[in-house]
Amino acid sequence: MMKTIIKVNNFFRTFGVYISGLAIFAMMWIIVIDVFMRNIFNKPLVGTYEIVQYYLMPLAIFPALAFAYWSGVLPRLSELISKLPESVQRFHRWLILLIELLIFTLMTYYGFLFAISGLQESMAIPVGGKLLLVWPVYFLVPIGFFFVLVEVIFRLLKQSTAKGEVNV
Numbered sequence: 001m002m003k004t005i006i007k008v009n010n011f012f013r014t015f016g017v018y019i020s021g022l023a024i025f026a027m028m029w030i031i032v033i034d035v036f037m038r039n040i041f042n043k044p045l046v047g048t049y050e051i052v053q054y055y056l057m058p059l060a061i062f063p064a065l066a067f068a069y070w071s072g073v074l075p076r077l078s079e080l081i082s083k084l085p086e087s088v089q090r091f092h093r094w095l096i097l098l099i100e101l102l103i104f105t106l107m108t109y110y111g112f113l114f115a116i117s118g119l120q121e122s123m124a125i126p127v128g129g130k131l132l133l134v135w136p137v138y139f140l141v142p143i144g145f146f147f148v149l150v151e152v153i154f155r156l157l158k159q160s161t162a163k164g165e166v167n168v
Contacts, residue, residue: 006154009147009150009151009154012066012147013066013067013070013147013151014067015063016063016064016065016066016067016144016147017063017064017067019059019063019064020059020060020061020063020064022059023056023057023059023060023063024056024060026056027052027056027057027060030045030048030051030052030056031048031052033045034048046127046128047127047128047132050125050127050132051127051132054125054132054134054137055134055137058137058140058141059137059140061144062140062141062143062144062145063140063143063144064144065144065145065147065148066144066147066148066150066151069148069151069152070151081093093159094159097152097155097156097159098156100152101149101152101153101156104145104148104149104152105149107142107145108142108145108146108149109142111138111141111142111144111145112139112142114138114141114142115135115138115139115141115142118134118135118138119135119138121135122135123135123138
């Protein structure tokens with residue numbers, strides 16, 4: 001059962017990285033085409049700024065959050081903790097993981113409430129005289145934080161079964 005959960009988590013982590021990569025690639029091309037059109041034909045693409053800001057930037061950031069947490073590129077306190085006695089190190093590792101659990105649970109919850117309010121209000125932005133819905137993108141926030149929360153839970157499980165150090 002646990003192996004299946006880990007495989008599913010690995011799939012979603014990798015899938016999020018690909019989604020983020022595609023968003024960055026699309027962002028690059030839209031900006032290049034916009035600059036080309038602006039400088040050569042004096043006709044910029046309509047809504048480039050809004051599409052990049054409201055769609056592509058969230059798509060570039062939130063799907064890859066779990067990978068960023070898992071890979072260890074986010075700041076950690078291990079340099080400070082490693083100088084302390086072993087019993088204090090163990091306590092601080094647990095404390096940090098529990099604080100992360102609380103923070104990412106709250107961020108998932110309140111991100112979901114924000115996304116629901118965007119859905120209820122049918123949040124949209126004006127682009128070229130038309131309204132583009134942005135509320136679907138708001139759901140990336142709680143989804144991204146949820147997968148970080150899953151990574152924190154896995155790290156807590158690993159910490160509870162490990163006899164030695166688990167990096168925090």
